[in-house]
Amino acid sequence: MSDALLDAVADPLIVLDGTRVVLANTAARTMFGAHIANSDIRLTLRQPEAAALIAASADGLVEFSGPGGADQRLEMRISATIDGRRVVQIVDRSARHLADRLRTDFVANASHELRTPLAAIRGFIETLEDDHAGGDPAIRARFLKIMGDEAQRMERLIEELLSLSRIEADRFILPDAQIALADLIADVAAETVSQDGRSFAALNLAIESEPTVRGDRAQLSQLLHNLIDNARRYGDPGSAVTVRLWVAQDMAMLSVADQGPGITPQHLPRLTERFYRVDDARGRASGGTGLGLAIVKHIVDRHRGRLDIRSQSGVGTTVIVELPVIQ
Template sequence: MNQDWRGVVIRRLLLLIGACLLVGLITGHYAWALVVGLGAYLGWTLAQLLRLYTWLKQHKPDEPPPDGYGLWGEVFDSIYHLQRRDQRVRGRLQAVIDRVQESTAALKDAVVMLDSDGNLDWWNRAAETLLGLKTPQDSGQPVTNLIRHPRFKEYFEQGKYHEPLDLPSPVNDRLRLQFHITQYGNSEHLMLVRDVTRLYQLEQMRKDFVANVSHELRTPLTVIAGYLETLLDNVEDVNPRWTRALQQMSQQGMRMQNLLNDLLLLAKLEATDYPSDNQPVAVDLMLLQIKADALALSGNRHHRISLEADHNFKLRGSEPELRSAFSNLVFNAVKYTPDEGEIRIRWYGDDNGAHLSVQDSGIGIEAKHLPRLTERFYRVDSSRNSSTGGTGLGLAIVKHVLIRHRGRLDISSVLNHGSTFNCHFPATQVVRRP
């Protein structure tokens, strides 16, 4: 209550008391006149308060407050103005909400809002088409009850949404969807679902083309390599001028065979999401064999290769695939580390899972190349792969093997000071020895 109304109330009370005293003077009963006057004022005030209570309890949103007089009239008018202001604010907010809903309803991509527990709050029309959501019966349902693919449940519960997830549509297996989840506010989730069927089909066409071409080229290359090997075995019967040419042809044929083998291996890795031979693998014993092969590859370059492997941690997965990935990392370290350099291999586990670290004191890699190292045929220096006999697919194979085993690859490097390749596997893939 402001200062003016406080004065008005005081003046009105004084006026009421004066009137009661005047009545008391006329009747000769001052006390009874004050009691009756103040009692009547109190009764009127309680009646106005009761009217306000009744209106608050029973009124509709657009129903104005009751009429009043004096101070209570001002109270009711103030409530009325607040009510009108609130209606205007709600109208503006509703207009904004309507525009947002209209714009999202026009999207071809599905937009789904989830609360902090993963329950459905709101979705647009595209979500009903792509995901099969139904209004209103699905409202408040957990999203994992409606999208029941095991990979989606694992993806949602882990809470790591840096990369999107590609899955078939729950209502149509021929549709391929890409899920993007973003957390906002009080741990709520905004899920954007795109139809990437066309891109998926193009990617499948590319994979099929590479696999088919690689398979078809294998037979002629095998025949050519066989004849070249026969000629080199009987080199004394060949014109000496052809000896060097035959040797170079044999080397390049072997390089092409290695390239085709890597391409076929990549096609095989991409064909399924998870290895079929999912058995605990003794990584420490595998790394002992890889170390021995790395020492043989090093030969007279005299690299210092050390191995620290914890035998208490096994890794669930495919042994041939893991051997291919780990040997790729170790052999790369040997190839790109100068003579008498140091290579450290470490296999260990902790509460977050299991980890493989391959650290070398080699030539290192510039930071601008690190994000693209696992791309197919990406070369930091065009002369490096030709000099080492690489195909440019080694780290791509490593990346796909780790993805199939729910792992990830982290690369850190300093130019002229060496590189470190870390493979991280979640605890769900690790088997601890008792």
């Protein structure tokens, strides 16, 4: 087997004579280093699972952690050649491993988020069944309000889980309706002001352009609601939230900024992960589900846009969404 033929293969390929590497293609040398040539492959891989399969002198398949760390998962397949040598093919399965881990984490987090309010509701029901506590009108009213709040929290979580599922199902379908973003922002602003008659921080609109984009109106409305809700939840009490719209280089630029404590840099890359919260206690207390920015990210991706989150300690956080403008 020639070096040129091996180098044409994108995955790492290694030819062994016993346990010694006699040929390694470019992908293998890139992954493990140039020193892999003529080395004992067991010393290069340093993985007990892989070493055991190599020592067995048999065909087979094994998965192990790669040189990139625990998050890198490699699949090694060994097969014999006609001349008695063996070919080792290595495939990077890190993406599949990550997807499996995210799926497991998602189920665990969703179960936890539902179990917590359910436990509270069951506890208060048991208390109200007690003649002494249940007969006190003040205690009964307070407990029923808490139960109602927890039920609403579960309802919001279920609605957002279903919403996330629908967005993911449509992620490859590009929306084709023409959406006037300035009009949409005005509609969402009016809705947030009148929500349940509750008192909110001031909402300032800075509409500098009136671009039209191709999009799904319901999803873009949900995106705006989530960003404004987040800004109000994590901004300083009573401070203003600013929604700005402008155009730059054929992109509609939409930003939502709060005036709050800000977010430290190490948290920024993880803000769009499902159920990730910078301040877990504050998020739960304010009714957040931990899915708001994950939904925003999926909506932006479906609209072939870009999402940027900027924050400065003591100043606040700004979320910027870029969407292609209809020419």
